[in-house]
Amino acid sequence: MSVIYSIELSAKAWNTVILPSRFQHQNLSHLAFGTLNVPCQFTFEPSLKQTIILSEDLIKELKIPYLGKTHLIFSEDTLYLGPLVGIFTAGFTQSLLRPVGERSLLFAKLMAMDSSTGGFVFLFGAHHIDWDLGKISGYIYREGGWKKVVVPFPNVVYDRLPNRKTENHTAIKRVKERLQKDYSIPWFNPGFFNKWDIHQLLSKDESVNRYLPETHLSPTYDQIEQMLATYKSVYLKPANGSLGLGVFKLIYSREEEVYYSRHRDDNHQNRLRKYSSLEHFFKHSFKNRKLEDYLIQQGIRLLRINNNQPVDFRLHANKNQDGQWKIAALAGKVAGKGSVTTHLKSGGTVKTLDEIFEDQRDRLSAMDRLTKAAILLSEAIDSHVDGYIGEIGFDLGIDLNGQVWIFEANSKPGRSIFSHPQLKNEDHLTKKLSLEYALYLTEKTIKSPEEMWQ
Structure with missing residues (x-):
């Protein structure tokens, strides 16, 4: 972590920056803030440690909004403040x-x-x-x-x-x-992910494709029937959806020869419906939707806790000041009664890993597998998607055999898990890392622009 300096105001000096004397070897003639760059004088003071002093006219000319904390980035004859x-x-x-x-x-x-x-x-x-x-x-x-x-x-x-x-x-x-x-x-976190695009790029990457459930875009009735026969349950998800909206879970009961559907209706109520055929389901529950806008995904028998409620996991992956991925937050989301997803607005609850796994060995094993998967998935997405990505929110699951699965990757992750009182430090860390990554991009742009814009 680079040193942070406090900015102080000098009402006496004019067009001058006063720096700690350890920087007097720098051959400086310009000061920059944001994209503004102005010529000025530099003097050096042995008594200054983690403080720099700017004349009032420079602060006004550079439009520095308040006397805050800054990094010092040196490049050729210019000192850059910020980011x-x-x-x-x-x-x-x-x-x-x-x-x-x-x-x-x-x-x-x-x-x-x-x-x-x-x-x-x-x-x-x-x-x-x-x-x-x-x-x-x-x-x-x-x-x-x-x-x-x-x-x-x-x-x-x-x-x-x-x-x-x-x-x-x-x-x-x-x-x-x-x-x-x-x-x-540089512009980071430039767009929302499309579920199908992400699935396709990950499916071609041998380092992570083992985490992918079987998924198809614009499924046909035959595909739905085949996957129900293979997995007993499937999920229908909008390719560009978010927050669990428009998601259906379909289950086929061989004993009854009927189909069951779970979804959250327009009145935000969790619904369970029974249908005699797929055609009946689509006619009554899917009438305002287009199947070509949907994905079908295999149902997975997830780890369950409490009253047999399924649980999946939200992980926040962030880049740090070195541009490296790290996991800043990890929590479980337990599905609400009758809910098709674990989203809080569907009745889900947030749990820490301590609350989910009583046995320390189980907890550490789950943490290790989930963290490893999220880092590999972050690196894979980052290497294939254009633009600068600074954070990704993952919804991952662990099945009854201990296999990790990815259900979703979000470039603009929600922050609902941080409502849990024991996740305040993680909430703080995700924000801190976003600003650290901004510093990383700033330094790269100033010092190695050819790498940024090649």
Whole structure:
């Protein structure tokens, strides 16, 4: 971890940066913040340790929004302060109390991390950019409240768009393309994953394809019947779905010669229905949906706890300051009664591994297998998907034979597991690592641009 420096203000000096004397060998003539770069003077002070001092005019010229903590990145004759991280999203309100509604608290907590990780974080949308003047009118969260600020274009953009519809908007696509191509600003977590695309790329990778359940896109009635005969149960999932919405579990009972379906209806109730045939099921439960937009996935007999309730696991994989994958959070999700998924909104509950596995050996074995799988899957996805990926949320399962399976990979993982009181440290770590990865991308862009944009 690199050293973090506090920025202090000098009202006396003019166009000057005062650094600790250990940096006097650096041949410096420019200071940069975000994409702004200005000529200035540098002096050195032996008494300074983890502090740098800037003249007031430089702070104003570079649009540094507050006297925060910074990393020092040296490249040729320029000292770069930051990183300046722009969180890009949509859905802004007119309220300064909650500029992005319910998500305001999440972003406020993320911004609070900059004091421990170093750097500056602000929130902005497409309409906040002034392309002619090269500045952004965004939001910061400081001292208990949101404030509007004007800052330069950032060193890196952290994509936190709320949904696929927004992501595919023409204006959003233009902003993303322009900041990357015209300004060479790296943009990480650039898009939502498509379940089928991820399945296809992982199926071709021998290091991870053993974790994949049998899956097909746009299944036919014959395929559904064949998979039901093989696995006794199957899942039908929207290829571009999220939050467990629109998911059906189908079970065929040989004894009764009927089909059972579990799903969550439009009134958010878990439903179990019985049908005499597949045609009957599709006619009554699938009438507003298209089978070509769905995947079929084999049913798996998962590990069960409590009153025979199935459990799967959410793992948050994040890149750190070295650009390496690590597992920042791991928790179990126990399905609610009658639920087709383990999502909390379907009645699921979050459990720590200590709560799931009473035996320490079982707990450590599960942790090892799940963590190993998630790291391998992260590396595989990262190597095959375009763009910079800084975090992935995995839904993994363990079957009754101890085999690990992947059910889903999310590029914009939800944070519902962090409602558990014993997962506060993990919640903190995932946010911290996101900002550490932003520093990694910033340093790479400054020092090795040819590697970033080759």
